[in-house]
Amino acid sequence: MRLLSIAATLLLAGAANAETVKLKPVTVTEWKAVYGTIEARNIVPARARLGGTVTQLSATEGDIVKAGQKIAMVEDEKLGFQIAALDAQIGALRSQLTAAQADLARGEALVERGIVTQQRLDELRSQAGVLQNQITATEAQRSVVIQQQSEGEVDAPADGKVLIVPLTRGAVILAGEPVATIGGGGLFLRLSIPERHASALSQEAEIRINIDGRQIAGKLVKIYPQIENGRVTADVEAGELNTAFVNARVLVQVPVGERQALLVPANAVVTRNGVDFVSVHEDGETVERAVVSSETIGRPDGTYREILTGLAPGDEVVLP
Structure with a gap:
């Protein structure tokens, strides 16, 4: 009996000396x-500048591309025919210019002998100049068509990942249609x-x-x-x-938003048979109270459990 009395006294002394926390409402975030x-x-479409047939398509969904990287090629067969027609016109004009320059050279020789008038010589010189200007204009027109042909290359507008490729090789598209979408x-x-x-x-x-x-x-x-x-x-x-x-x-x-809540250290809540208990220092004794707890809340000073019922502000919670 004396030993039991001593053990009980030690337990009460330990409970009395246990660390406690006095509850008070704190502000928590909702x-x-x-x-x-x-x-x-950035979601940028890679658009075709030229209408025609897609002859090459080197990008597919999920590919990583760099700005300026070639991802498709669009060709318009009509442009090739236009270039061939312009080349033929340039060849014909050059032949006419060669003949006009020969007539001009003969006219310059004959005008000195008085056989050809100065008016006729001016006409020959003007005819040669017109043919030269026609050749220049046709060559410029040919350069425009070649530039259009080079615009069939579709490049990635920015670095990123290919998200959508809405067409396949062999598809016919119009100028301005997207070939791929880059994110x-x-x-x-x-x-x-x-x-x-x-x-x-x-x-x-x-x-x-x-x-x-x-x-x-x-x-x-x-x-x-x-x-x-x-x-x-x-x-x-x-x-x-x-x-x-x-x-x-x-x-x-x-x-x-924010609200007021009662928080206790997470290790102060003990669960037995599905019921949560918290030890409270009351009237010089340590008693357990059944509580209803909510979510676990992490704070800079530790982890806490919110108590919905079973405790009130001012209660002293005994820490383990």
């Missing part, structure tokens, strides 16, 4: 779970939040992003003023949005 979409910062400039997260939370949003607010089974931090950098279909659009910057998919949806937690 989070709203929404879905966000990972989007490319570049990095990734960002776009949110669509119910308008009832619009007044609680603020720029530079910290955002929680759940992606690929891990949680990363982001920052709300832009809130768009126009509400569409009852939702507010906002953009989030995050440095670890590396993903193989664009327009992927991820779960995001957005701060939409």
Whole structure:
């Protein structure tokens, strides 16, 4: 009996000397779970400058391309025929110019002997000049057609990943149609939040992003003023949005307000038979109270559990 009395005395002394925490309401952030979409910062179509048939197509969805890299070739067969026709015209004009220059040379020799008048010589000189100008104009027209032919090469407009290739080799397209769509400039997260939370949003607010089974931090950098279909659009910057998919949806937690809550250290909550208990120092004794706890909240000074019922402000919680 004496030994039991001593043991009981030691237990009471240990309980009395145990560390306690006095509960008081603290301010916690209210989070709203929404879905966000990972989007490319710049989405640029690679357009064909020339209408015709796609003869080469070296890019497909998912390829990484550099600005200026050739991804397709469009050819218009009519341009080849036009170049051949212009070459024939230039050849004919050059033959006429050769004959006109020969007549001009003879005329210059005959005018000195008085056989040909000066008026006729001027006509021959003018005819040679007209033919030379016609050759120059035709060659310039040929250069324009050659330039059009070279514009059949479709280059990537920016560095990035090929998102969409809407056609195949052999397809016929018009000038200005997109051959591929390039997504570049990095990734960002776009949110669509119910308008009832619009007044609680603020720029530079910290955002929680759940992606690929891990949680990363982001920052709300832009809130768009126009509400569409009852939702507010906002953009989030995050440095670890590396993903193989664009327009992927991820779960995001957005701060939409603050509230008062009772928090106890997570290790102070003991679960037995599905019921949570917290030890409380009351009237010089340590007793256990059944509580209803909520989510686990991480704070800079540790991990806490929110107590919904079973405790009140001012209670002294005994820490293990």
